[in-house]
Amino acid sequence: MPLAIPIFTLLLTVLIMLVIHLLRANFSYHWLIATVGAFIAWTMVLIMGTQLPQADSLIAWKPETLFPSSLVLTADRLSWPYAVALVTIVLAMMLTEVARATESMWSAWAAGLLLGALGIFAVLAGNPLTLLMAWTAIDLVELLTLLGHRIPNNMRERVVVAFSVRILGSGMLMAAVLLTSSAGLEWTFANIPSQAIILLLLAVGLRLGVLPAYMPILRESTSQRSLGSILNLVPAAASLVLLNRTASMVEPSTIVTVLMVFVGLSAIYAGASWIFATDEIDGAPSWILGVASLSAVAAMLGQPIASQAWGIAVLLSGGLIFYTSALERRMTWLLLLGLLGISALPFTPAWNGALMYTSPFNILMVIFVISQVLLMVGYIRHSLRTREELTGVERWVWLIYPLGLALLPLTHFLYGWWAFVGFDDLLLSSWLLGIITLLLTALIVGVTRFRPEVPFGRVAAFESFFSLQWFYSLIWVFFRTVESVIQFITTILEGEGGLLWAFLMLVMLFLTFVAMLGGI
Secondary structure, eight states, X not given: OOTTHHHHHHHHHHHHHHHHHHHOTTOOOHHHXXXXXXXXXXXXXXXXXXXXXXXXXXXXXXXXXXXXXOEEEEESTTTHHHXXXXXXXXXXXXXXXXXXXXXOOHHHHHHHHHHHHHHHHHHTBOSHHHHHHHHHHHHHHHHHHHHTSOOOHHHHHHHHHHHHHXXXXXXXXXXXXXXXXXXXOOSOSTTSOGGGXXXXXXXXXXXXXOSSOOOOOOTTTOOOHHHHHHHHHHHHHHHHHHHHHHHTTOOOOHHHHHHHHHHHHHHHHHHHHHHHSSSTTTTHHHHHHHHHHHHHHHHHTTOHHHHHHXXXXXXXXXXXXXXXXXXXXXXXXXXXXXXXXXXXXXTSTTGGGGGGGSSSOOTTHHHHHHHHHHHHHHHHHHHSSOOBOOOSOOHHHHHHHHHHHHHHHHHHHHHHHHTOOOHHHHHHHHHHHHHHHHHHHHHHXXXXXXXXXXXXXXXXXXXXXXXXXXXXXXXXXXXXXXXXXXXXXXXXHHSTTHHHHHHHHHHXXXXXXXXXXXXX
């Protein structure tokens, strides 16, 4: 089966919804169309897994001397699980929307399906060129979606700065591609030179928010729970898959150790922020940052399977708690399954994540055990938060909504058993890690529950540093300076002497060009 069919299915569904809206603005069955399209794409991605690995070439660029690589999609044991996780998130979004009918809009569903299609395109990217195009498309759709909402001007500035940081991460990947090209090698992940691996790690760090601790816009930009979650999870998945492909090529070095320290600090900060968040939606960026940090450090230790386990946990355990807008007591076990998804206990989805602790002992790993504990404590806190109940809804909603939630942990556990690597490497480390994390989690929850006056420590005390708002302020100052210079030049050119100034600049550029030719 061609790998692009699920992508085209989601895109076609979006197109159908748009055309129907233009023809009949009051059409009432957009949800049904979007759900059917998501279900068909979900089925196709599952079928895709029966023939791994496989690759499809989409477009052959011409001339080959300028573009030695074409657009390629690849489904293998590293990329296919991310495709399954993404399409499951999209389908679960549509199924759980029945509980949020009052705040739902067809445009939000269309945007979710579009981002899902681009996310699958990114995780199945078979070479850096394809991944770069997918990243760019995701960034543009995300930017337009956020700016399309009525948000204050200061929030728009944050959106632009966040977009700029993502573009900087893409630039890092482009630099790695150029190093590959300068070595006369084809543009593939396997051919990227060892000296360019650091660039790949920095690219992923900038786009994920691990380096520096960038907190994406969510709450301030959109009030829709599902769309906001998709806006965070899809870009994360598109970056996490590169970590898995990079992990097998990372070699121990001083630079990698330094990066691990920064990732560890980001993980601690994210775990604490996740605990203190107002609710799971407010803390969604912290969740993504915290669990992605575990995936990042596993990649730096050369453990692609462990990196993938934590990456899938970002999406499926996170998607479960994000989508749970209403919860009955008898459904609480669903969130318990989400908590087990990040416990790394034996026979749980993140069991393979314990592989990163099987390497020779490294004192830095203590930081990541602590961050995992903080993430679990926060998950418990947000799971116990009082939510609305499904009252006054039709009976079919009682079937569809829980089904959409249950689909996420079910897929997560099936992934864990599918990706199981064997007992030899995992048994001892996972049991030890599981016991330690559970004891520490129980201790923190118990102490803070029965002695609420004992604080964890205020996140705000170090948030100003670890969130690196000063870094983004400097970026914005740079943008303001460039804007002022452009406005000054525009004012000069629009004046009475504008023609003379333009002619003078043209002469100066011509003389500079002649001087360069003379030097050659």
